[in-house]
Amino acid sequence: MKKDKMKKVIMLSMLVVLVVLMTGCQSNVDASGNTLPERIISLSTPWKDMMNESFFTALFVYPLAQCVNWIGKMFNSPALGVILTTILYNILTLGLSIKSTVQTQKLQMIQPQQLAIQEKYAGRTDEAAKMAQAQELQALMNKHHINPMSTLITPLLTFPILISMFYAVQRAEIVCKGHFAGIELSTTPLTAIKNITTQWPIVVIFVLMFLCQFLQTKVPQWLASYQRKHSKSYRKYKDNGNTANSQQNMMMLVMIVMVGFIGLRWPAAMSLYWLVNSVVGIVKTVFIQWRYIDNE
Numbered sequence: 001m002k003k004d005k006m007k008k009v010i011m012l013s014m015l016v017v018l019v020v021l022m023t024g025c026q027s028n029v030d031a032s033g034n035t036l037p038e039r040i041i042s043l044s045t046p047w048k049d050m051m052n053e054s055f056f057t058a059l060f061v062y063p064l065a066q067c068v069n070w071i072g073k074m075f076n077s078p079a080l081g082v083i084l085t086t087i088l089y090n091i092l093t094l095g096l097s098i099k100s101t102v103q104t105q106k107l108q109m110i111q112p113q114q115l116a117i118q119e120k121y122a123g124r125t126d127e128a129a130k131m132a133q134a135q136e137l138q139a140l141m142n143k144h145h146i147n148p149m150s151t152l153i154t155p156l157l158t159f160p161i162l163i164s165m166f167y168a169v170q171r172a173e174i175v176c177k178g179h180f181a182g183i184e185l186s187t188t189p190l191t192a193i194k195n196i197t198t199q200w201p202i203v204v205i206f207v208l209m210f211l212c213q214f215l216q217t218k219v220p221q222w223l224a225s226y227q228r229k230h231s232k233s234y235r236k237y238k239d240n241g242n243t244a245n246s247q248q249n250m251m252m253l254v255m256i257v258m259v260g261f262i263g264l265r266w267p268a269a270m271s272l273y274w275l276v277n278s279v280v281g282i283v284k285t286v287f288i289q290w291r292y293i294d295n296e
Contacts, residue, residue, distance in 0.1 A: 028170050034186050035176045035267070041065040042173035043073070060164030061171065064089065068172040078178025078185055082169055082269055086276040089161060094284065101220075101288045106146050108224030113140055165273065175269045180205075185269040192268065202268040209271045210260050212278035217252040219282050223289045 028039045041050075041062060050058035064085060072081025114137065121133040141147070169175055178185045181201040183192070192202035263271055 028167070035171055039171055040173050040176050041069070041168075041171045043069050056160070056164070057167070060160055061167040064161075064165050064168035065172040068168055069174045072172070072174035072178065078172075078174045078269070079180045079272060081172070081174055081178075082273050083276050085168075086165065086273055087280055089165060090277070090280045090284065093161060097284055098288055098292060101285060102292050103146055105220060105224055105227075105285075105289055105293050106144050108220055109227050110140060110144055110146070111224075162277075165277075166270065169269050169273045170267065175267070178269075180268065180272070183268070185272070186267045188265050188267060189271060190264040193264075202271070205268060205275060206263065206271045209263065209275040209278065210256065212275055212282070213256045213259060216278045216281045216285075217256070219285050223285070227289075227293070 028035055043066065045062075045066075047058060047062060050062040067085045067088070068078075068081040070081075071084050072078045075081070075084075117133060117136045117140065120136075121129050124130075175185050183199050183202055187199060187202055189202055189206035192199035192206070196203055259274065263274065
């Protein structure tokens with residue numbers, strides 16, 4: 001139970017940090033949403049300038065921004081620069097994602113058993129009952145080789161990369177001065193909505209980003225539900241609906257809404273990045289489920 005509380009605290013802390021950092025990114029842009037000239041990173045920008053700015057920028061943001069610039073220039077497409085760089089960094093961090101995702105999926109799959117144990121001791125507040133419940137829950141975790149805290153390792157390790165990619169897309173020169181479907185990638189979704197007849201592709205990207213963010217949070221639950229229904233090991237347990245997922249769903253929904261709200265005023269390139277990152281995240285989850293859980 002203490003582990004569950006610790007997990008919730010860490011998740012909430014990460015959410016707050018994410019919002020603060022994303023809000024802080026606005027210092028890179030002017031009131032119109034355009035990146036400030038002095039904050040743009042070009043292929044000719046020396047690395048030492050980034051060291052003078054901050055260690056984080058030099059170590060994380062600069063390499064990713066230059067990757068976006070280089071790929072975008074090679075294919076003469078800023079959008080491809082964003083897309084391929086996003087896919088590349090997800091591939092590079094796949095090794096970190098596997099164990100955490102497997103553990104998370106297993107937690108989703110045993111939720112009916114967890115609920116059954118919790119219901120067994122519902123209303124009992126004596127120490128003996130609390131200890132017995134904790135022991136049964138721990139035995140369940142051990143049976144399926146689950147360590148709840150390990151599900152937090154990947155988010156903690158990849159969090160800096162997620163944020164740095166956000167900065168990189170915002171500051172890469174080829175993105176700041178590039179176009180998509182004849183529209184400047186620096187155009188904000190809010191501006192595109194006001195001029196939807198001519199800038200509707202930006203609105204479409206923004207809407208797809210929002211939908212894919214939602215799907216990314218639901219796919220793990222859907223996969224776990226499917227696995228329970230088709231596995232003899234889990235079939236005998238009753239699934240009590242969404243009770244166990246309600247708090248997690250609420251947290252994720254709040255995060256998605258906040259990203260969407262902030263996203264109205266960021267450059268369209270950021271919406272494209274967030275969209276691609278969500279799609280890749282869904283693909284990774286399905287792949288890990290098929291390769292490491294279904295075949296277990």
